[in-house]
Amino acid sequence: MAALILGLMFFGVPDSHAQALTNELGVPAKRVLMIFNESKDVPGNILLEQALRAEMQQVLTNRIEFSSEYLDASHFSDVEHFRLFQDYLGKKYAGQKLDLIIVFPSRDYRLAGELPDALFPGVPVVFVAVNEMEVPEAIRKHGVTGIVQRFDIRGTLGLIMRLQPDTRRVVVIGGKSDVDRATLGRIAEASQALEGIEFDFWTNRPVAELPDAVKSLPEGTVVLLSTVINDVNGQTFYMSQLAQTLAPVASVPVYVLGGWVLGSGVVGGSVVDSEDLGTRAGQLALRVLNGAKPEDLPIEVATKGTPMVDWRALQRWGIKESRVPAGGVIRYRPQTLWDQHKNLILVSSSVLLAQAITIAGLLAQRRKRRWAEAEILAQRMELAHVARVSTMGQLSSALTHELNQPLGAILRNAEAAEILLQTDQPNLDEVRAILADIRRDDRRAGDVIDRMRTLFKRRSLVSNRLALRNLVEETVALARSDAEARQVKMSVQISPLSPMVWGDRVQLQQVLLNLILNGMDAMDATPRSRRSLVVQVRETKDGYLQVAVSDCGTGIAPDDAAHIFEPFFTTKPNGMGMGLAISRTIIEAHGGDIRAERNTPEGTTFTFTLPRMKPEKAKAGLPKTH
Amino acid sequence: MTATLPCRSETVFIVDDDTSFLQSVSRLLRAVGYTVQAFASASEFLARLAPGMSGCVVTDLQMPGMNGLELQAALRRSANPLPVIFLTGQGDIPATVNAMRSGAEDFLTKRAPKEELLAAVERAFQRDAQERQQREQLQSLRQRFDELSQRELEVLSHVVQGRMNKQIAADLNINERTVKLHRTNITRKLAVQSVAELTRLVDEAGLFPAPGDNPAT
Numbered sequence: 001m002a003a004l005i006l007g008l009m010f011f012g013v014p015d016s017h018a019q020a021l022t023n024e025l026g027v028p029a030k031r032v033l034m035i036f037n038e039s040k041d042v043p044g045n046i047l048l049e050q051a052l053r054a055e056m057q058q059v060l061t062n063r064i065e066f067s068s069e070y071l072d073a074s075h076f077s078d079v080e081h082f083r084l085f086q087d088y089l090g091k092k093y094a095g096q097k098l099d100l101i102i103v104f105p106s107r108d109y110r111l112a113g114e115l116p117d118a119l120f121p122g123v124p125v126v127f128v129a130v131n132e133m134e135v136p137e138a139i140r141k142h143g144v145t146g147i148v149q150r151f152d153i154r155g156t157l158g159l160i161m162r163l164q165p166d167t168r169r170v171v172v173i174g175g176k177s178d179v180d181r182a183t184l185g186r187i188a189e190a191s192q193a194l195e196g197i198e199f200d201f202w203t204n205r206p207v208a209e210l211p212d213a214v215k216s217l218p219e220g221t222v223v224l225l226s227t228v229i230n231d232v233n234g235q236t237f238y239m240s241q242l243a244q245t246l247a248p249v250a251s252v253p254v255y256v257l258g259g260w261v262l263g264s265g266v267v268g269g270s271v272v273d274s275e276d277l278g279t280r281a282g283q284l285a286l287r288v289l290n291g292a293k294p295e296d297l298p299i300e301v302a303t304k305g306t307p308m309v310d311w312r313a314l315q316r317w318g319i320k321e322s323r324v325p326a327g328g329v330i331r332y333r334p335q336t337l338w339d340q341h342k343n344l345i346l347v348s349s350s351v352l353l354a355q356a357i358t359i360a361g362l363l364a365q366r367r368k369r370r371w372a373e374a375e376i377l378a379q380r381m382e383l384a385h386v387a388r389v390s391t392m393g394q395l396s397s398a399l400t401h402e403l404n405q406p407l408g409a410i411l412r413n414a415e416a417a418e419i420l421l422q423t424d425q426p427n428l429d430e431v432r433a434i435l436a437d438i439r440r441d442d443r444r445a446g447d448v449i450d451r452m453r454t455l456f457k458r459r460s461l462v463s464n465r466l467a468l469r470n471l472v473e474e475t476v477a478l479a480r481s482d483a484e485a486r487q488v489k490m491s492v493q494i495s496p497l498s499p500m501v502w503g504d505r506v507q508l509q510q511v512l513l514n515l516i517l518n519g520m521d522a523m524d525a526t527p528r529s530r531r532s533l534v535v536q537v538r539e540t541k542d543g544y545l546q547v548a549v550s551d552c553g554t555g556i557a558p559d560d561a562a563h564i565f566e567p568f569f570t571t572k573p574n575g576m577g578m579g580l581a582i583s584r585t586i587i588e589a590h591g592g593d594i595r596a597e598r599n600t601p602e603g604t605t606f607t608f609t610l611p612r613m614k615p616e617k618a619k620a621g622l623p624k625t626h
Numbered sequence: 627m628t629a630t631l632p633c634r635s636e637t638v639f640i641v642d643d644d645t646s647f648l649q650s651v652s653r654l655l656r657a658v659g660y661t662v663q664a665f666a667s668a669s670e671f672l673a674r675l676a677p678g679m680s681g682c683v684v685t686d687l688q689m690p691g692m693n694g695l696e697l698q699a700a701l702r703r704s705a706n707p708l709p710v711i712f713l714t715g716q717g718d719i720p721a722t723v724n725a726m727r728s729g730a731e732d733f734l735t736k737r738a739p740k741e742e743l744l745a746a747v748e749r750a751f752q753r754d755a756q757e758r759q760q761r762e763q764l765q766s767l768r769q770r771f772d773e774l775s776q777r778e779l780e781v782l783s784h785v786v787q788g789r790m791n792k793q794i795a796a797d798l799n800i801n802e803r804t805v806k807l808h809r810t811n812i813t814r815k816l817a818v819q820s821v822a823e824l825t826r827l828v829d830e831a832g833l834f835p836a837p838g839d840n841p842a843t
Contacts (some may be wrong), residue, residue, distance in 0.1 A: 401688065401715035405644050408715065408736030412650035415740045419657040434653065441646055485688055 037106035051278025128281040145294035152305025155270030174226035268309035406441035522553025636681035668692035682750035
């Protein structure tokens with residue numbers, strides 16, 4: 001704010017100059033101290049820190065000063081070193097005003113709890129860690145918040161089986177330290193879900209012997225790299241070091257748990273995406289920097305990874321790209337296939353030509369099936385349209401009201417103007433004001449019609465990047481006058497900053513509108529003072545956005561609960577029984593799900609989820625901030 | 627064409643949460659010559675309501691917070707029950723609203739022709755004036771009865787039922803001469819000549835509702 005005012009005072013000065021002045025004039029930049037458990041060169045941390053800084057600086061340009069300190073615990077693990085580090089920080093930053101401390105504690109939560117508490121009491125702390133440890137209870141007492149990202153072991157094993165369904169044996173390479181054992185324990189646990197697959201845990205071989213050992217693994221085997229903080233000889237290896245040593249020489253594909261390891265020859269995994277994690281941590285840090293109390297923000301424990309593979313490794317092992325699950329990230333794909341495989345393409349195309357005749361026959365069959373599929377889709381669209389029109393029918397009396405309001409005002413204003421103009425000395429200023437108001441009310445009426453028209457249109461599926469906030473607010477506006485007429489208090493709560501999704505605006509609006517109208521129907525018998533409907537947008541830990549519509553109505557009878565999403569099931573005297581069935585079709589087509597739950601003491605909450613777009617893709621939609 | 631009306635003390639009180647509509651109706655009624663006061667909510671209007679205010683209320687039916695019907699009920703309970711004209715944005719007025727039409731108030735849609743609105747305001751003004759006069763008469767009548775003592779009122783209630791002095795004395799367990807004294811005082815204080823006139827006054831003031839007159843008794 002202060003910067004803004006100063007900026008305005010110097011509005012004649014070019015931008016950069018004004019900013020420099022602002023700082024010289026003593027408007028303090030935010031001071032952020034970052035404390036790392038490891039040394040400076042840990043690849044995972046580098047990406048993480050970059051993404052975190054980028055996220056914070058994008059919002060608060062030029063107004064954050066970062067300092068970084070590294071404990072380097074992998075090389076200096078004795079108690080004395082930790083004490084020296086603490087003394088050093090205490091002396092170095094004595095008298096400095098810090099606004100935030102960001103800790104990368106790895107596995108040592110003292111860095112996020114006791115240490116800042118002793119040195120910098122009152123300075124908020126945010127931490128971000130990738131580990132398998134329980135978050136110690138004590139840390140919550142210090143008023144600290146943060147994100148713990150777990151390795152997605154289950155997801156990685158799932159990806160292995162998807163990419164290589166013939167896998168019979170998984171060799172897991174791990175270490176001997178407590179942390180290593182915790183990770184191995186989780187891998188062992190997850191392995192039980194895969195029947196008939198043999199798991200070998202290599203923890204007793206020094207890392208130096210491994211390259212030879214992986215050279216001659218038989219077909220049907222894959223290698224999964226766990227953590228090796230200490231091997232049998234007590235030596236420490238970063239995941240990327242291990243991968244660089246083993247992946248190029250291994251006779252079988254190597255999988256990993258950390259995204260930063262990609263590029264070293266490994267295939268990939270359902271990995272920890274450092275950039276995504278850094279972005280999320282940056283958002284959390286910004287919230288704290290903007291005044292949120294860390295103790296009010298729960299510590300997030302994220303378990304889901306991002307499927308990520310190296311395109312070159314796929315080629316090396318002959319794994320089809322089509323096996324990569326939807327939403328998976330493929331890295332290192334060359335720009336054009338033509339450049340790389342000119343000869344291959346020429347040979348293949350002549351083969352293709354020979355096959356063309358056979359294919360033509362097959363195509364004819366295929367087209368028939370396509371037509372049938374298209375027809376089904378068209379029918380579904382038609383049904384969605386019918387449902388939408390009937391939903392609008394329910395709304396129409398409320399919309400009439402909303403239209404009559406501006407139309408009535410236009411009429412009254414016109415009548416008033418007529419009378420004014422009949423007087424001897426008409427007050428022309430008043431008439432001008434009237435005309436301006438008429439114009440404004442005309443626009444208001446037009447807006448109502450526009451909102452209705454998009455919903456009435458008959459159309460096919462269109463996928464776009466959508467700001468969920470606008471979508472929710474527009475839909476609620478559509479239902480607003482109906483809610484007023486039925487004396488329902490409606491409120492909206494949206495917690496993520498700018499939730500973005502991919503989808504069809506009209507269809508998603510239709511689902512939300514349907515849920516809102518259902519909720520109001522359910523409250524017809526509720527006393528007026530208690531009729532309230534809440535639309536909430538939240539973000540779930542696994543990267544989904546959740547839209548919940550809660551009412552205080554009669555609730556769903558337990559017998560009905562299993563059937564409400566089935567077609568032609570209805571509890572309303574005039575209901576078609578298609579609303580929720582269509583809603584489910586739409587939400588599932590968007591990659592989400594929909595469910596209903598009873599509220600205590602009364603009412604129902606309908607919740608649907610949609611995959612959240614990744615922040616880097618959504619950035620264009622972020623509001624600009626000074 | 628509408629002639630400009632001479633300035634009068636009645637006021638049209640307009641209540642509507644839609645500021646745009648509120649302003650347009652105010653403009654129209656002012657242009658026609660009425661004194662207008664505009665309010666964005668029912669509670670705002672009720673907070674300013676005073677006994678001396680005469681005229682009528684024009685209100686939206688649907689409003690957040692207190693709606694038009696609730697405003698009407700609150701007015702009826704108040705010391706100044708001004709007539710209410712409802713305006714509604716609804717195209718088809720719901721059946722419940724139609725039923726209300728049997729009452730004294732007018733229901734108009736927001737897009738009703740101006741003539742209907744102005745006629746409704748005129749009717750409401752007349753009704754307000756009439757009811758106001760009746761209320762004043764009733765009040766002055768009741769003031770006359772207020773001069774009677776508790777015992778005299780008791781005696782009066784027996785007299786208007788046509789009972790003899792002797793019966794009244796027995797009922798109230800007092801002397802027959804005392805009853806006569808009370809009757810003299812009553813006729814003097816109310817300045818009436820006959821029992822017939824006394825009965826009429828009591829009726830007009832609605833003092834002792836006979837069983838059947840009022841279902842609540």
